[in-house]
Amino acid sequence: xxxxxxxRFIFAAIPKTGTHSVRHGLREHMGPDDIEQARLFVEKKFxxxxxxxxxxxxxxxxxxxxxxxxxxxxxxxxxxxxxxPFDRFVSYCAFATSRxxxxxxxxxxxxxxxxxxxxxxxxxxxxxxxLFLTDRDGTLLADMLGKVEEMQQSYDAICARIxxxxxxxxxxxxxxxxxxxxxxxxxxxxGVAKIYARDxxxxxYEY
Numbered sequence: 747x748x749x750x751x752x753x754r755f756i757f758a759a760i761p762k763t764g765t766h767s768v769r770h771g772l773r774e775h776m777g778p779d780d781i782e783q784a785r786l787f788v789e790k791k792f793x794x795x796x797x798x799x800x801x802x803x804x805x806x807x808x809x810x811x812x813x814x815x816x817x818x819x820x821x822x823x824x825x826x827x828x829x830x831p832f833d834r835f836v837s838y839c840a841f842a843t844s845r846x847x848x849x850x851x852x853x854x855x856x857x858x859x860x861x862x863x864x865x866x867x868x869x870x871x872x873x874x875x876x877l878f879l880t881d882r883d884g885t886l887l888a889d890m891l892g893k894v895e896e897m898q899q900s901y902d903a904i905c906a907r908i909x910x911x912x913x914x915x916x917x918x919x920x921x922x923x924x925x926x927x928x929x930x931x932x933x934x935x936x937g938v939a940k941i942y943a944r945d946x947x948x949x950x951y952e953y
Contacts, residue, residue, distance in 0.1 A: 747792075747805040749814065749822075752777030753908050756819075758826040759784075760878045761804050761871040762837045764894050767915040768827060768901065775910045804870050806878040807887040824887060825904055828875050829894035830951045831942035832935070833926040835860075838871055840923045853929045861937035876944045886948065893949075927953075 748757040748769065757772060759765035766787060776782070783792045784803035791798040794813050797805055811819045829837075839856045843849045849856045866872045879888045890907060892900025898915055905912035923929075930938075935953055939946065946952060 747803055747810060748772055748776070748780065748782045749792075749810070750776060750780045752780055753910060754821065755823040755825065755908050756807065756810065756814075758805070758807050758824065758878050758888065759803055760826050760828065760875050761873070762834050762841070763827040763829045763875070764897055764915070764917075765804075765827070767897070767917060768892075771901065771905075771913050771915055774913065802870055804878065808881050811887070823889050823907060825890040825892065825907075826879055826888050827892040827894055827897070827900065828879075828945070828949045830926070831875070831945045832930065832938050832951075832953050833894075834875070835938050835942070836923060836926040836929050841871065842866075842869075849923070853923075854931065854934065857929065857934050858937075861934065861941065865941065874942050874945050876948050880948075884944075891949065 747759055748755075750756075750772075753775060757768065759769065769782070769784060773782075781792050782790045782803070783797060783800075783805060784790045785801065786803075790803070792805075797809065797813065807824055814822075835857070836853075839853065839860060840849045842860070843856055860866065860872070876884075876886075879891075880886055890904060892904055901915055902912045930953070939953070
């Protein structure tokens with residue numbers, strides 16, 4: 747997450763949505779008092795102990811809200827990037843098993859394991875995207891959403907809204923795998939649709 751007092755925005759970094767590329771672009775515009783929490787590639791922590799101890803940079807808007815206050819939270823532009831859950835789940839499977847190489851050898855076995863055998867619901871990267879962007883009542887807290895499928899166009903629009911110059915995004919931390927539709931059968935489609943039903947509905951995605 748990045749909170750910019752200089753440009754009056756809050757960027758919620760949802761895992762596996764190109765967050766490292768967006769962070770890299772935004773850092774060029776950060777003021778001296780702006781704050782960021784990140785762990786991969788660079789380690790930064792918020793000067794807020796309760797959030798710093800989370801140990802990752804994927805802080806939800808609901809989590810940061812009490813520490814910023816209602817006036818700031820309401821006035822600042824809150825944005826994030828979202829991704830088709832079917833594509834994001836394949837990326838998760840490839841990432842989570844990258845050291846063992848099991849996804850490359852038998853992707854559907856890995857997918858079945860995470861969907862039906864031992865779903866890692868507490869793993870921050872597995873967590874549905876809407877949980878980073880909604881309050882307890884399910885109300886969307888973000889003012890603007892970019893889409894990974896239109897990454898550069900979305901980033902350009904967000905930069906224009908913030909009032910900063912856009913730059914071409916890089917592709918940090920990209921998984922090595924094919925198109926997501928190459929990995930699915932009906933059982934796996936149904937499994938992802940069940941776990942990420944709210945994401946599909948809220949963000950307008952389908953298989």
